[in-house]
Amino acid sequence: MQINKNIVKTLLFPAMFYILLMVAHPVLADGDSEKKTIGETAQIAVEQANLSYLARIDTGARVTSIHALELQVKNSSDEKKENIGKQVTFTTENEKHERTKVTATIVKVSKVRNAQGVEYRYVVDLKLKWQGVNKDAQVNLRDRSAMNYKLLIGRNWLSNDFVVDVDKSEGIIK
Amino acid sequence: MIDFKKRVLSGLWLISMTSLLQAAPARLDCEDISHMKIIGESEYVSFLPENTRQKARIDTGAETSSLGIMDHNTFERDGKKWVHFNVVDEMKNELVEFERPLKRIAKIKRHEAEAIERPVVELKIKLGNVELKREFTLADRSEFKFPVLIGRNVLKNKFIVNVNQKFSTSKIGEQ
Numbered sequence: 001m002q003i004n005k006n007i008v009k010t011l012l013f014p015a016m017f018y019i020l021l022m023v024a025h026p027v028l029a030d031g032d033s034e035k036k037t038i039g040e041t042a043q044i045a046v047e048q049a050n051l052s053y054l055a056r057i058d059t060g061a062r063v064t065s066i067h068a069l070e071l072q073v074k075n076s077s078d079e080k081k082e083n084i085g086k087q088v089t090f091t092t093e094n095e096k097h098e099r100t101k102v103t104a105t106i107v108k109v110s111k112v113r114n115a116q117g118v119e120y121r122y123v124v125d126l127k128l129k130w131q132g133v134n135k136d137a138q139v140n141l142r143d144r145s146a147m148n149y150k151l152l153i154g155r156n157w158l159s160n161d162f163v164v165d166v167d168k169s170e171g172i173i174k
Numbered sequence: 175m176i177d178f179k180k181r182v183l184s185g186l187w188l189i190s191m192t193s194l195l196q197a198a199p200a201r202l203d204c205e206d207i208s209h210m211k212i213i214g215e216s217e218y219v220s221f222l223p224e225n226t227r228q229k230a231r232i233d234t235g236a237e238t239s240s241l242g243i244m245d246h247n248t249f250e251r252d253g254k255k256w257v258h259f260n261v262v263d264e265m266k267n268e269l270v271e272f273e274r275p276l277k278r279i280a281k282i283k284r285h286e287a288e289a290i291e292r293p294v295v296e297l298k299i300k301l302g303n304v305e306l307k308r309e310f311t312l313a314d315r316s317e318f319k320f321p322v323l324i325g326r327n328v329l330k331n332k333f334i335v336n337v338n339q340k341f342s343t344s345k346i347g348e349q
Contacts, residue, residue, distance in 0.1 A: 037334065040234055040326060058235030059215055059335045060323065152235070155215060155337040163212065164234045164335040166326045 035161055036133060039168025044151060046092075047127035047134075049102045053094045053151035054171045057164050061154035063110065063123070068092050068141035071122065073106070080109045080120045088122055090141055094150050095173055110140055128157060135161060148173040210332065211302050214339035219322050220300040226263040226270040228322045230301075232335050236325030238280070238294070239308060242315025244269065246293060248276060257293045259312055262321070280311050302343035304332060 044055045046066065053066075068090040073083050088106050093099045104124035112119045121140040128135055137157040144150050158164065219230040221241075228241075246259035255276040260269045274295035282290045298307045301324070308328050315321055329335065 035336070056235055058233070059337055060231055060233030060235045158337045160338060164337075165210070166234050166329045166335075167331055 035163045036131065037165045037168065038130065038158070038162045039170060040164070040166040041149070041169050041171055041173075042130050042153070043170050044153065045129040046102075046151070047129060048104060049092050049100045049126075051092065051094050051098055051100055054149065054173060055151040055153050056149035057153045057158070059155060059158065059164055061152055062156065064128070064137050064139045064154045064157045065121075065142055065144065065152045066092055066126070066139050067094075067144035067147075067150035069143060069145075071141060073122075080122075083122070084109060088124065088141070092150070095148070107138060112140075128153075133161060210334045211304060212336050212339075212342075213302065213333045214342045215335065215337040216320065216340050217301060217324070217343050218341060219324065221261070221270075221272075222298040222300060222305070224261075224270050224272060226261055227265055228261070229264070229320050230322035230324045231318075231320040232329070232333075233323045233325055234329065234335055236323050237327065238311050239325040239328050240292075240311040240313050240318075240323045241297065242318050242321040243272075243312050244315060246312055248293065251275075257295055257312065259293075262315065264321075277309060282311075299328070301328070301333070306332065 038057055042055055043052055045052045071090045074087040084106050086106055087103055089103045091101055106122045107125055108123035110121050110123050121142050123138045123140045125136055126139045216231050218227050220227045244260040246257055248255055248257050257276050259272050263270050277294045280292050280294050292311045292313055294309050294311050296307055297310045
């Protein structure tokens with residue numbers, strides 16, 4: 001009996017330590033190990049549009065941007081800032097020229113400075129899905145007709161969940 | 175009996191320790207990326223041999239890297255075209271002169287604007303502890319928020335970008 005007790009003791013403590021280690025692994029490991037690796041481009045589905053886009057993954061862009069045309073704000077005011085909280089309906093199109101209409105709530109109006117001057121863009125929340133990861137992000141609406149990629153993934157969607165390896169790609173638009 | 179106890183104990187410790195050692199590194203999607211360095215959304219980059227340190231935006235959206243310069247002129251040396259250009263070293267508060275053979279002229283397409291031509295030269299850089307020679311487009315530095323854009327021609331097969339970190343390769347610039 002005494003022998004059995006000792007065996008239990010000697011087994012129990014290391015076993016508990018072992019279990020503790022197993023549990024602690026995610027904490028001990030580098031935070032990056034929990035992140036998925038995405039390539040320079042990726043097929044990303046936009047839930048609200050029920051469309052998939054070949055997206056450019058751009059760590060140089062702060063905010064994600066989607067191709068949007070024919071924007072219509074319900075009860076629109078002349079002052080863009082006053083439209084925050086209102087519904088905007090827009091047409092979006094992927095690189096295969098598949099189109100849909102999307103209605104979303106304006107959560108922000110962002111000021112964008114570029115070569116052509118100052119531009120204001122509506123920002124909406126969209127759910128973007130890649131390889132089983134579903135993630136909401138603020139996305140700005142702009143006319144990307146002249147651009148190869150109709151969806152540009154910025155740092156706000158990548159943050160906390162993805163790292164970028166440009167050796168990987170899910171297609172290139174030329 | 176003591177022998178048995180010891181054996182069980184040491185066995186379990188061994189299992190625990192090896193599992194700890196194995197689990198920490200290289201769990202990124204189970205791919206072999208051991209030769210790749212993880213860098214942040216912005217990093218310090220040194221240009222060699224001039225050894226000027228510049229702030230760089232790590233930009234997977236850009237194909238070719240670019241360097242913001244003050245001014246440049248092309249000249250001939252041994253029958254070949256060269257570029258002379260100046261780079262501002264913000265940390266030392268001085269102008270650094272560069273001379274490199276002209277590799278090519280890049281035509282930059284712009285939306286709703288005329289295409290612009292920019293000289294392209296090969297530059298040796300140090301990013302973290304990795305040294306490599308790559309093409310850089312020379313652009314007017316006033317056009318960028320960061321004097322350097324590190325594009326895919328530098329990142330390919332060398333670096334993985336984690337936008338949750340900044341200036342991670344140098345302790346001096348850590349934020």
